[in-house]
Amino acid sequence: MTTILPQCDIPIPQRQPHIVCHEPGNMILPMCNVQTVPGDMTERGCTFAGCRGVVGGPVKDVIQLVHGPIGCAYYTWGTRRNLSDMKLHRKYCFSTDLTEESVIYGGAKKLYNSIIESHDLFPEAKAVFVYSTCVVGLIGDDTEAVCKQAQEKIGIPVVPFHCEGFRGVSQSLGHHIANRTLFEKVVGTCEPDKTTPYDMCIIGEFNIDGDAWIVKPLFERMGARVLSVFTGNASYSDLPPMHRTKLNIVQCQRSSTYIAKMIQDKYNIPYINVSLFGMSQTAQALRDVGKFFHLEENTEKVIAEELAKYQPNIDHYRKRLEGKKCFIYQGAPRAWHWIEPMRELGIETVLTATTFGHKDDYEKIMARAQPGHICIDNPNALEIEEYLVKLKPDFFIGGLKEKYLTYKLGIPFINGHSYEEGPYAGFEGFVNFAKDIDVAVNSPVWKFINQPLEVS
Amino acid sequence: MTRSVTINPPKMCQPMGAILAYMGVHGCVPLVHGSQGCSTYPRYNIARHFRESAEVAVSSLSEDAAVFGGAQNLTEAIKNIKSRLSPEAIGICTTCMSETIGDDVKLISKKALQDESTKIFPASTPSYVGTHLTGYDNALRTLVETLAVNGEPNNKINIITGVINPGDIRELKNMLRLMNVQSIFLSDISETLDSPILPGGHKPLLPEGGTKLVDIADSANSLGTIAICRTAGSAAVYLKNKFNVPAILDPAPIGVANTDMFVQNICLLSGKPIPREIEIERGRLIDSMVDVHHYMFGRKVAIFGDPDIVSAMVRFFAEAGMKPTVAMTATKHKDFAPDIKAVNSEYKTDTQILEGTDLYEFHEVVKTHGAELIVGNSKGKDIADDENIPLVRVGFPVYDRVGVYRYPIIGYNGSIYLLDLMTNAILGHKYDPNKLHQ
Numbered sequence: 106m107t108t109i110l111p112q113c114d115i116p117i118p119q120r121q122p123h124i125v126c127h128e129p130g131n132m133i134l135p136m137c138n139v140q141t142v143p144g145d146m147t148e149r150g151c152t153f154a155g156c157r158g159v160v161g162g163p164v165k166d167v168i169q170l171v172h173g174p175i176g177c178a179y180y181t182w183g184t185r186r187n188l189s190d191m192k193l194h195r196k197y198c199f200s201t202d203l204t205e206e207s208v209i210y211g212g213a214k215k216l217y218n219s220i221i222e223s224h225d226l227f228p229e230a231k232a233v234f235v236y237s238t239c240v241v242g243l244i245g246d247d248t249e250a251v252c253k254q255a256q257e258k259i260g261i262p263v264v265p266f267h268c269e270g271f272r273g274v275s276q277s278l279g280h281h282i283a284n285r286t287l288f289e290k291v292v293g294t295c296e297p298d299k300t301t302p303y304d305m306c307i308i309g310e311f312n313i314d315g316d317a318w319i320v321k322p323l324f325e326r327m328g329a330r331v332l333s334v335f336t337g338n339a340s341y342s343d344l345p346p347m348h349r350t351k352l353n354i355v356q357c358q359r360s361s362t363y364i365a366k367m368i369q370d371k372y373n374i375p376y377i378n379v380s381l382f383g384m385s386q387t388a389q390a391l392r393d394v395g396k397f398f399h400l401e402e403n404t405e406k407v408i409a410e411e412l413a414k415y416q417p418n419i420d421h422y423r424k425r426l427e428g429k430k431c432f433i434y435q436g437a438p439r440a441w442h443w444i445e446p447m448r449e450l451g452i453e454t455v456l457t458a459t460t461f462g463h464k465d466d467y468e469k470i471m472a473r474a475q476p477g478h479i480c481i482d483n484p485n486a487l488e489i490e491e492y493l494v495k496l497k498p499d500f501f502i503g504g505l506k507e508k509y510l511t512y513k514l515g516i517p518f519i520n521g522h523s524y525e526e527g528p529y530a531g532f533e534g535f536v537n538f539a540k541d542i543d544v545a546v547n548s549p550v551w552k553f554i555n556q557p558l559e560v561s
Numbered sequence: 562m563t564r565s566v567t568i569n570p571p572k573m574c575q576p577m578g579a580i581l582a583y584m585g586v587h588g589c590v591p592l593v594h595g596s597q598g599c600s601t602y603p604r605y606n607i608a609r610h611f612r613e614s615a616e617v618a619v620s621s622l623s624e625d626a627a628v629f630g631g632a633q634n635l636t637e638a639i640k641n642i643k644s645r646l647s648p649e650a651i652g653i654c655t656t657c658m659s660e661t662i663g664d665d666v667k668l669i670s671k672k673a674l675q676d677e678s679t680k681i682f683p684a685s686t687p688s689y690v691g692t693h694l695t696g697y698d699n700a701l702r703t704l705v706e707t708l709a710v711n712g713e714p715n716n717k718i719n720i721i722t723g724v725i726n727p728g729d730i731r732e733l734k735n736m737l738r739l740m741n742v743q744s745i746f747l748s749d750i751s752e753t754l755d756s757p758i759l760p761g762g763h764k765p766l767l768p769e770g771g772t773k774l775v776d777i778a779d780s781a782n783s784l785g786t787i788a789i790c791r792t793a794g795s796a797a798v799y800l801k802n803k804f805n806v807p808a809i810l811d812p813a814p815i816g817v818a819n820t821d822m823f824v825q826n827i828c829l830l831s832g833k834p835i836p837r838e839i840e841i842e843r844g845r846l847i848d849s850m851v852d853v854h855h856y857m858f859g860r861k862v863a864i865f866g867d868p869d870i871v872s873a874m875v876r877f878f879a880e881a882g883m884k885p886t887v888a889m890t891a892t893k894h895k896d897f898a899p900d901i902k903a904v905n906s907e908y909k910t911d912t913q914i915l916e917g918t919d920l921y922e923f924h925e926v927v928k929t930h931g932a933e934l935i936v937g938n939s940k941g942k943d944i945a946d947d948e949n950i951p952l953v954r955v956g957f958p959v960y961d962r963v964g965v966y967r968y969p970i971i972g973y974n975g976s977i978y979l980l981d982l983m984t985n986a987i988l989g990h991k992y993d994p995n996k997l998h999q
Binding site: 113116117142144145147148149150152173175177179181182184196198199200203205207208214215219222226240244271275490505506507510513554556557 | 635
């Protein structure tokens with residue numbers, strides 16, 4: 106038996122199958138992608154968050170209109186650090202701000218008027234994305250019909266996303282809904298101006314703190330042409346021609362494999378999974394793409410240039426970080442993306458956890474984990490605290506909600522969701538990542554944590 | 562505002578405010594009865610403003626609840642919190658979802674927990690009604706309705722703070738200490754959301770501090786209630802109607818007149834004189850206003866935020882010789898416009914009143930009426946950048962600067978700090994450094 110019931114979970118033993126200790130030869134995966142135990146202090150969010158916040162949100166030149174009461178729009182206004190080079194993107198928050206009257210009589214008219222008015226005020230927007238929240242699903246507004254009618258009136262695409270927060274068990278369903286909606290309603294609606302034999306799309310790259318601005322040029326330097334990034338710093342117009350790509354690479358393999366698969370099934374275009382974090386994984390991703398396009402020589406040149414420039418920095422940080430132990434708790438893929446890069450810095454990951462991982466995410470974690478590694482599905486605040494206290498990692502890579510709890514326990518912390526001072530992807534980004542870990546671990550502030558004030 | 566679409570709203574939904582009210586109660590776990598986003602989003606906002614962990618439970622409603630109701634989830638959530646944490650209280654906030662499907666939270670929670678050792682506060686806080694301030698008010702009234710009981714007179718004054726910062730609450734406590742008046746804060750986040758790192762560890766769940774349940778119960782026996790935030794005044798009205806506790810609802814004590822009124826009200830209720838120390842603090846505020854009046858006279862200031870804070874700041878800025886050009890609040894309140902109009906007539910200012918609107922409209926009016934300075938939360942940054950003027954960050958949330966929650970803008974001392982912040986912003990932005998040598 107390799108599942109564990111932590112002390113804090115004794116009253117809720119249904120958490121036990123979600124927590125495993127890795128034993129090679131007797132491998133079991135944590136139970137996952139099921140409903141949260143009510144009241145267990147989960148860190149999970151909702152389907153709306155996955156759709157609006159993660160996949161749809163980074164598209165930079167569309168009106169991101171949230172159909173619902175004010176909170177859902179407010180909380181997704183410029184929060185996730187999915188950067189873009191367009192002001193319309195993170196500067197504005199559009200909401201139908203539904204009130205009691207709409208809940209009783211329906212919000213369709215308000216939605217229609219809101220789409221028309223937003224378009225009038227921001228004619229530079231290339232499309233309108235309409236996200237449904239819990240209450241819209243419950244009162245039954247026909248957002249499809251309203252969006253269709255509004256699209257006819259304003260002449261730009263109006264795309265409804267049925268991402269009511271209560272659907273599914275976590276953010277994960279929201280990713281799927283966003284992928285499916287964009288695939289069904291946008292991809293293939295127009296042809297690219299031109300195509301080349303070297304066209305590729307980077308799927309599941311959301312330009313967190315500028316990641317896409319680091320990784321996209323790597324492929325371009327190799328001689329590939331990046332047709333679209335799905336969806337970091339993407340224009341709406343980048344999405345329709347995705348069906349004419351020759352190859353898709355998938356970075357976030359939880360939120361975005363869906364669209365790569367759909368494009369493969371309908372248009373016979375292959376995709377490969379990549380990990381654009383750390384030196385060797387990034388190099389491997391470049392080589393896989395180089396091999397596909399027969400650009401091996403160029404690829405090796407780019408890798409050699411990058412390593413010459415950045416490997417000395419990594420060697421420097423490795424000397425300062427060798428032998429450290431860390432926890433990684435992320436949405437899902439970054440929990441396994443970062444296990445190998447940490448080893449390049451001499452760091453072993455002793456615990457991973459994911460908020461909304463599925464079976465394949467946990468398989469990838471286990472394929473990389475050492476014996477004794479603890480893996481937690483959908484951890485809650487008490488479990489996180491118990492393991493931080495029990496295993497005392499040298500640092501913890503988590504999200505903002507865990508940050509200050511970790512600080513209070515005197516444990517260094519890196520925000521892996523939005524980053525501290527990213528970008529973290531690619532060769533250059535990995536130097537930023539290593540630097541942030543060095544700053545966190547080697548700051549003098551920690552020596553005061555347990556220092557009492559006494560009369561000597 | 563004649564638009565249907567809301568663009569850049571400086572307001573949040575009810576559960577946000579309710580969670581903040583519950584976080585000021587000792588040993589209370591906030592529980593959101595709704596979808597998981599309804600707890601995660603407010604937690605994120607609280608964490609990034611206060612730079613503290615904000616632990617909130619959620620009943621994790623899903624499709625099943627949409628069909629069958631959320632009773633089972635809520636019952637299970639209450640039992641799980643009770644069995645794992647044994648909190649003194651669980652503060653429930655409802656959401657769009659639970660209100661639309663029609664869960665009777667009062668009844669469900671009563672059935673779920675017959676054990677009186679954990680109190681349940683069943684506040685009704687649907688997001689489609691009001692704003693975060695409505696949620697704060699509803700949760701606070703629920704606290705008092707659930708707990709307040711008749712007893713011996715306690716010689717204390719209840720203070721309803723509204724959504725203000727730990728630094729503000731500490732300053733209020735400082736003033737009450739100087740005046741030798743005992744108080745009950747409804748509620749008190751000054752320690753729970755600004756906690757120290759002390760040797761021997763930390764409790765992220767059920768942290769130290771917060772108003773004790775016995776003190777909330779005792780609020781029925783106080784000399785009076787002063788709400789320095791009228792949007793959060795319904796608990797004061799309840800205590801007055803039910804227990805004859807006098808209620809005073811005023812704007813925030815910011816600036817000379819409003820802080821004077823607060824001090825006078827404390828004296829009125831407690832029968833205590835104004836101590837010398839308070840006179841000295843007031844004198845320092847006036848000294849600070851005199852020191853900077855050459856820099857600040859006639860300065861055009863645009864202000865947005867919660868109504869009682871904004872109207873108090875408008876009065877203070879007029880007192881200091883500035884020209885408030887725009888006063889904006891997203892939360893409607895009947896006293897907001899009369900407050901501003903009174904300042905306009907007293908100080909011959911022409912402050913535009915924007916109520917129940919958004920920052921898109923605020924920006925339009927700033928463009929037409931001018932501003933050399935914006936005072937508001939972090940959401941004002943883009944407007945200030947576009948107009949090439951400074952933003953002095955106050956209110957909630959402020960996530961792009963550190964420490965704002967630590968310092969008061971309330972009371973005489975807080976007003977000094979606020980005025981200095983504004984003056985320094987003007988000096989840094991407008992002045993040739995050579996002109997700053999005296």
